[in-house]
Amino acid sequence: MGEIRLMKGNEALAEAMIRVGCDAYFGYPITPQSEVLEYLSEQDPMSRTGMVILQAESEVAAINMVHGAAGCGKRVITTSSSPGISLMQEGISYMAAAEIPCVIANVIRGGPGLGTIQPSQSDYFQAVKGGGHGDYKLIVLAPSTVQEMVNHVKQGFELAEKYRTPVMLLADGAIGQMMEKVELFPQIPRKKDSELPQEWATTGRGDRKLRNFITSLNIQPEKMEEINLHLQEKYRTIEANEVQYEANNLEGAEYIFTGFGMGARICNKAAELGRAKGYKIGVIRPITLYPFPVAIYNDVASKVKGIFDVEMNAGQMVEDVKLAVSGKTRVEFYGRMGGMIPSPEEILENFEKIFIK
Amino acid sequence: MTEEVIFAGFGGQGVLSMGQILAYAGMMEGKEVCWMPSYGPEMRGGTANCNVIVSDEPIVSPIISTYDTVVALNQPSLDKFESRIKPGGTLIYETSTVTNPPTRTDIKVIPISANETALELGNQKVFNMVVLGAFLAERKTISDEGLEKGLKQALPERHHKLIPLNMTAFAKGKEFVK
Structure with missing residues (x-):
């Protein structure tokens, strides 16, 4: 059995990121998930695993930092709450198109607009039906316990990397704020540079004939439709294999x-x-x-x-x-x-x- | 056994930490626990509350609307939560901050003067341990040893020298229950 602790959902989420071997966290504080960045700052993950944490200047910056770092094949995660997740939508659509794996957690608060800081589930449509522009899907996991906040971080990265797609954890303010007993999995080492996905990640040209190139821009409609067909085929595979209830x-x-x-x-x-x-x-x-x-x-x-x-x-x-x-x-x-x-x-x-x- | 309790009072009375100590203690005794705070535009002097569930069974819903026990540490909390106590349940309230005492007759009512006790002990901050003493003397959710273990978990290491004083406050609190 792993280590048992009493933790807030947000703290458990943060601890799980360190343990899953994340290379970086980029985020901007917002209630009701501010404890994520607070906990990470207190834990000093750089000294524990070498994980980078960075408070970005905005959610827009944070998601683009995720785009860049995850594009290098690194394990990267960001968290926010509803209005902040809205700001991230452009970046999320870009990553879905460019097939960049990452995990994004939304600890939902009541909306629309700036709304309230109390718990809500009103971002279901945003998470499940797109949120950003274009025909894309995110794998969306919905934790209902503090334990699942931990489990879904691990599972989220496994799915993200298996399908090369962003994964969203859709929690709410109550799960983020409450404390429950949680069993933590043991530390997973961060990937070595040699273990990064060589076939697509921008890890430097090295011995490759051509450099890997990540973009979501394809001006020719024939090419863009091909990419869309490929994404849709991937989504059908996910629908056939990854349902959990x-x-x-x-x-x-x-x-x-x-x-x-x-x-x-x-x-x-x-x-x-x-x-x-x-x-x-x-x-x-x-x-x-x-x-x-x-x-x-x-x-x-x-x-x-x-x-x-x-x-x-x-x-x-x-x-x-x-x-x-x-x-x-x-x-x-x-x-x-x-x-x-x-x-x-x-x-x-x-x-x-x-x-x- | 399942105990569903809400601790409610002013911000700064140690309401949230009171619940946390109980939750830690329950966990140390191998029980299922859940601590849910009110959060939001809370401030020192405003109202704050947290509900705690301690159970031998897995906790289905952390959201509860009726309680086995209400611990009301100010008048607004008493006014708000008195009606939500299950029949046969317990109401513990602080006499120094409550001017209109409770009226229900189908529950057990325990008035305490934890403020005075804490002042006598020379440290206002042990107020919450006096309250916890009264609560556990009545509801016996966890053992005294479990409580002390929980306190050790909940308190940062640098405050561990205060544990004996806290346990004295806890023992004093138990005296309110006959």
């Missing part, structure tokens, strides 16, 4: 509660309260928001009376649930916005209002 009490369920991240944990409690009242409720929690676990929803759709989707937003993932069930069952939504968190009792009450009465 958690489900419980599906056997004999008449209703399904569903949500992601923190919303899913509250849903699970609401479902427990509901089962105690005699309702047959199962729960599905997507762990990968992209690729979305389409099959499991489609599979349960023909067996249940309805699906109740709960999110801390105005109804975003619910659109993907509706697409997945393709009209086979009733899908209803309940959500709170602007940094408000629904309680388990409130969820159950609204379920009863909608489905039972």
Whole structure:
């Protein structure tokens, strides 16, 4: 067993970056994820592993530093919260196009605009449907515990490097701020220069005939379409192989509660309260928001009376649930916005209002 | 066993660290724990709170809206959380900052004067340990040894010389519960 600690989600995220052998972190502080940079500064990762941390002058600068360093084949990560992630969208689109692996964590706060610093899940669309311009996808992991904040950093880099694509961790202010028991994985050494991906990374020409070249600019439409086709083929592979979800009490369920991240944990409690009242409720929690676990929803759709989707937003993932069930069952939504968190009792009450009465 | 408690009071009373010490202590005793702070435009003198769940089972939702125990260290906290105590639950409140005492009769109410006790001990900062003493004497969520271990984890090394004073404050706090 690894080392057990009691940590804030943001601190655990920062510790996991050091342990996963990151070469660099570039970021700009913003509530509710400021503890990431605070923790990194305190830990002095340069002395622990040689990892660079740098407070950029803005989120725009941070994401472009990620672009540059990750383009050299290094393990690079950045974190921010909603408005900061909006600023990063151009860089994210460029990296998706140029197939540069990296991890970006969004500890969501209530929006739109500068909004509030309280937890929210209102950046689902931004993370899952593009956010930046062009036909691209990010692999999106949604942690629901402090433990998953740690696990998803490791898994995020594995996926990013396997598919040469940016990966986003979509957390929220509550997971960032709360403390839970967490088991840390042992230190993974940083990659040596000889271990960097020689086939694409800009590591210097060396013995190559031609230098590696990273760009997202392709003026000729024929060439740009080719690149698009290649990206789409990659996304289909990801959809076929990387779906992750958690489900419980599906056997004999008449209703399904569903949500992601923190919303899913509250849903699970609401479902427990509901089962105690005699309702047959199962729960599905997507762990990968992209690729979305389409099959499991489609599979349960023909067996249940309805699906109740709960999110801390105005109804975003619910659109993907509706697409997945393709009209086979009733899908209803309940959500709170602007940094408000629904309680388990409130969820159950609204379920009863909608489905039972 | 699951204990769902909220510590609520003024910023600067040590409300957040009180919850952290309990969470650390629970972890040291091998229990599942979760500490969730109110965060935001908080400041010294404003209101602050944190809820802590200590359980033998995995914690499903860190978000809770009713509590086994409410520890209210000022009037606004008492006003806000008294109605959210589960029937049969416990309310601990600080008498020096509460002018309108609680009215519910279906819960156990424990008034404490932790402020006075801390002043008697000569260090206002041990206020939160007096409160924790009263809380654990009533709710017995974790052992005294576990609490001391948790305190060691929660306190930075440079403050460890203050542990004996903190434990004295803790013992004094327990005396509020008969």
